[in-house]
Structures are given as C-alpha cells and as structure tokens.
Amino acid sequence: MPEIRLPISTKRLILRRFEGRDLDAFHAYHSLPETARFLPGPPKSYTQSMERVGKYANFVYEKEGDWVCLAIEAKDSPELLGEVVLKWLPGLGQGELGWSLAPGARGQGYATEAAEAVLDLGFGELGLHRIEARLDALNAGSAALCERLTMRLEARLVDKWHYKGQWATELVYAILDMEWRCR
Template identity: 80%
Template sequence: MPDIALPIHTDRLILRRFDGHDLDAFHAYHSLPETARFLPGPAKSFTKSMESVGKYANFVFDKEGDWVCLAIEATGSPGLVGEVVLKWLPGCGQAEIGWTLAPEARGKGYATEAAGAVLELGFGELGFHRIEARLDALNYASAAMCERLGMRLEARHLDKWHYKGQWATELVYAILVDEWRARVAG
C-alpha cells in the first residue's frame, strides 16, 4: 500500500492527521452520551480521549488490521469537527469505513463529504475492492448517509451486539470499486 497523501481537500473540508491541538474538541464531543450512543464503550473520559488522539496522530497504514483516522476540519474555520476512519480488513481488498461528528457539525453534509473523500482514497490510491460500513440499525442518520453514498444494504444481523444494556441489530452496507467508479463518473 502506498503512503497516504495528506491533507485531503474537498469542497468544504480538510481531512488531516490528528495533532495535540485536537484534544479539547475531540473530548468535548466524545464525552457526550449522545455521541457515545452508537459507539462501542461509554462516553470517553479525558484520559481516554488523550489516548485516542495520540493513536490517531500516529497511525501506520501498511497491513491488514491497520486503520487511518482522519480529523475533519471545515475549510476556513480551523478546528476539529469530527473524524472519519478507514480500517484495512482481512481478505483481498477489503476495508471498513466509519465516522463521528461533533453535534454542531451534524446535519451539514460534512460526514457524507468526508466519507466520500475517504471512499475515493480507498478505491483510488489504496486500491481496495470493497468497502463496508457496520452500524446500529437505530442509527438512522448513518444508514441514510450510506444510501446517499451509493452503498447498498447487504445484511441485517438481528441482536448481533449486546452493549449499553441492550441488544442491537447490526446493519452492513457496502459498495464495490466498480459501483463507486460508475457513481462518480455519472
């Protein structure tokens, strides 16, 4: 796999490596129960936020199991508004994408724009064949976003996860490189 050329610029966003200046903003939204609702584990403590930002700042992406987590920043408005993640899955050309946004950044299309840029990175520069997203069936906003990105619902796993005191149904959305290419060309 080639090195990832950063930052990535979109019409309204900059996707870049995390740095120490992102800690306070990261903690501000990851410490909220509403953010943690669809993420594994509870809302993050400041210490857990420090650990996460440190890992995200120092990612290596050269083998299966590695992941890249990019900070999302609005162009012309410095500061972290969320993150988008791409994980290299086992198997030939497989990856998984995910995203989290601060409450004030939600509903503006930032997650869709950032995820689209990472899908382009994954299918282009990194050469993946298939990229999937796994989410809680109650996460309606993320399911709608997957559909806006041209991802198709491939699976519904009833009561797949037990977390936060209840069973959750997992949805698996995915898109293939040829589908992505046809979408961006058309």
C-alpha cells in the same frame, strides 16, 4: 500499500492527521452520551480521549487491521468537526468506513463529504475492492449517509451485539470499487 498523501482537500473540508490541538474538541463530543450511543464503550474520559487522539495522530497504514483516522475540519475554520476512519480488513482489498461528528457539525453534509473523500482514497490510492460500513440499526442518520453514498444494504443481523445493556441489530452497507467509479 501506497503511502497516504495528506492532507486531503474537498470542496469545504480538510482531512488531516490528528494533532494535539484537537484534544479538547475531540473530548467535548466523545464525552457526550449522544456520541457514545452508537460507538463501542461509554463516553470517553479525558484520559481516554488523550490516548485516542495520540493513536490517531500516529496511525500507520501498512497491513490488515491498520486504521487511518482523519480529523475533519472546515477550510474556513481550523476547528475539529469530527473524524472519518478507514480500516483495512482481512481479505484481499477489503475495508471498513466509519465516522463521528461533533453535534454542531451534524446535519450539514460534512460526514458525507468526508466519507466520499475516504472512499475515493480507498478505491483510488489504496486499491481496495470493497468497503463496508457497520452500524446499529437505530442509527438512522448513519444509515441515511450510507444510502447517500450509494452503498447497498447487504445484511441486517438481528440482535448481533449485546452492548450498553441491550441487544442491537447490526446493518451492513457496502460498495464495490466498480460501483463507486460508475455512480
């Protein structure tokens, strides 16, 4: 697997490894019920946030099952806006994309811009063939983001998960490398 060259720069953003200075901002939005609503588990405690930031800061992307999780910050401000994730799935050339943003950063196109950069990374340097995104059907914002990325809805898995006291329908969006290059 090729080495991931960081930071990644886009028109408005810098995608980089997490650092210790990100902890308070990370915890501020990951401790919110509205952020945790569509993520596994309850809102994070400060200790859980510390563990997660440490894991993200020291990611290794060498084999199936590994993740790259990049901090998102605006070029004009070093404040953490959120994160974008690419997981190397089992099977030749398979990946999974994810994201989470602080409430103040939502609705400004940052997640789309960061996800585009990670799709470029996945299909470019990393040589992936297919990248998917899995989300709760109630997460309309993430579904709209997948559609902006020209990902196709491949599956609607009714009552796929039981978490947080209720059944959830999972949507699976995906895009192939040739589709990404031709869009």
